[in-house]
Amino acid sequence: MKNISFINLDAQRLKLNGAIEAAIQKVIHHGQFIMGPEVREFEIALEKYTGAHYAISCANGTDALSLALMAMDIRPNDVIFVPAFTFAATAEAVALLGAVPYFVDVDEKSFLLDQTSLKRSILDAQTRGLRPRGIIAVDLFGSVPDYETIQIIAKENNLFVIADAAQSIGGARGSKQVGTMADITTTSFFPSKPLGAYGDGGAVLTDNAEIAESIKSLRIHGKGKNKYDNIRIGMNSRLDTLQAAILIEKLKILPEEIEARQKISDYYSERLPKPIKKQDIPITIKSAWAQYTICSTNRDRIRDRLLRKGVPTAVYYPTPLNKLQAYRDYPIDPLGLYISQKLSHLVFSLPMCPYLTQKNQGLICQLLEKACHS
Ligand SMILES: Cc1ncc(COP(=O)(O)O)c(C=O)c1O
Numbered sequence: 001m002k003n004i005s006f007i008n009l010d011a012q013r014l015k016l017n018g019a020i021e022a023a024i025q026k027v028i029h030h031g032q033f034i035m036g037p038e039v040r041e042f043e044i045a046l047e048k049y050t051g052a053h054y055a056i057s058c059a060n061g062t063d064a065l066s067l068a069l070m071a072m073d074i075r076p077n078d079v080i081f082v083p084a085f086t087f088a089a090t091a092e093a094v095a096l097l098g099a100v101p102y103f104v105d106v107d108e109k110s111f112l113l114d115q116t117s118l119k120r121s122i123l124d125a126q127t128r129g130l131r132p133r134g135i136i137a138v139d140l141f142g143s144v145p146d147y148e149t150i151q152i153i154a155k156e157n158n159l160f161v162i163a164d165a166a167q168s169i170g171g172a173r174g175s176k177q178v179g180t181m182a183d184i185t186t187t188s189f190f191p192s193k194p195l196g197a198y199g200d201g202g203a204v205l206t207d208n209a210e211i212a213e214s215i216k217s218l219r220i221h222g223k224g225k226n227k228y229d230n231i232r233i234g235m236n237s238r239l240d241t242l243q244a245a246i247l248i249e250k251l252k253i254l255p256e257e258i259e260a261r262q263k264i265s266d267y268y269s270e271r272l273p274k275p276i277k278k279q280d281i282p283i284t285i286k287s288a289w290a291q292y293t294i295c296s297t298n299r300d301r302i303r304d305r306l307l308r309k310g311v312p313t314a315v316y317y318p319t320p321l322n323k324l325q326a327y328r329d330y331p332i333d334p335l336g337l338y339i340s341q342k343l344s345h346l347v348f349s350l351p352m353c354p355y356l357t358q359k360n361q362g363l364i365c366q367l368l369e370k371a372c373h374s
Contacts, residue, residue, distance in 0.1 A: 003310040004351055004360050007192050011355030012257075016249055020198075023245035036241030042248050043203070049251060050169070050179030052205035054212035057239035058219045061166040061188025064202035065093035065136070067237065068162050068184040071204075071214045074099050078133040079125050081159075083113045084320040084332065084340040086138040090164050091321050091330070100130065103322045103332040108339045109280035111293070111347075112145040113137045115153065117333045122157050124334045134160040139168030139178060141316070141349070142194060142261075142288035143281050147173065147181035162186060166202075167290035169195045170258045174284050179205040189239075189247060194261070194288040195254055197243040260354035261289035264361055268292055268350060271365040273372040291316060295346035296372070303348055305371035311364055313348045320344050 013020055027036060039057055046055040058064050074080070076098030082090050084103040091101035102125055105117035118135065125132045135154055137145045147163065154161045163182035165171075171178040179185045187193075189201030204215050214232070217223050222234030239247075265287070272278060277295045281287050293316065296302055303313045320340035321327045350364060 006312045007353045019249045038244040042244040052179040053207040056215045057203045059237040060200040061202040062089040063237040064186035081135045084337045136162045138164040142290040144173040168288045171288035172286040201243045257354040291349040292352045293349045302371045
């Protein structure tokens, strides 16, 4: 049997039927590789798609977080609450500015920021005389946290909210699209993301004109009237024109790709073997299905059996951030991070790609059933 791919980017390229190659050719011919016309064209398309007033592209999703924090004037020792069960970049952007990532636990069913843990952690930080400034919630695996409640908690404590939507562009919660639920939303166009480039890329989304203006400045060395009029310390973090040209084409098919991901998720969910639990996605949430993630106490054995039959799986994430060498000295929820720890031992993700054939979906489900019961 031919091995199944975890993600099949070539099937997407073939579906686009030459559009990506043509877009690349066009950029090569006009030669404006930095901040060429496709960059703004893509940003406008992203604004239209998400409903955010401003989309400002940048070099990657990690920089998008840094730019968002810099726009909120984050200073050394400011405290930012982040979930412990996420990719390191969420906390890295905070630590790199000399600020303090404070690790909060996640909910056992949704895998998203736990509000009780968040409230307890804010109170703890205040009691200890630390300087809480903001919250970064993460749209893990494409699902969307309850930003309405998180915003209420934030307002009560004079904090801002950043949505780390690296994995969720195309998702929604109720009538609100990802990109419109927090003070600032950041995203990534890493190739394997639901909207992926052919290299690195990222964007910051906001409805706030002032924040948008400072991010436009920060991404080009803190420019003022022009590049040689530097009014603040910034970064060099622009989206390449080539990547923007590719993303314009890919964004056109994102809605149908998300629908296809939803169908695959439904198919998987209907056939999950009994002992397997999955990330809970309430009916009001439209996940972007960056990953289809399940839990088992026999994870390693099941993964091994699947791999031997040609089905790759992946573990996101094997270690909660507070247990990683780089992050273990930062503060955590005073009651501990039990769920983050537990999930890191149980979770694994099945192949997820809009172009996964029905035959392969069926095969994956059959082999999962066998791997669980033999
Ligand atoms: C939750 C989360 N935040 C931030 C990032 C960083 O994005 P990038 O790799 O584009 O820097 C990622 C990328 O994997 C991510 O999954």
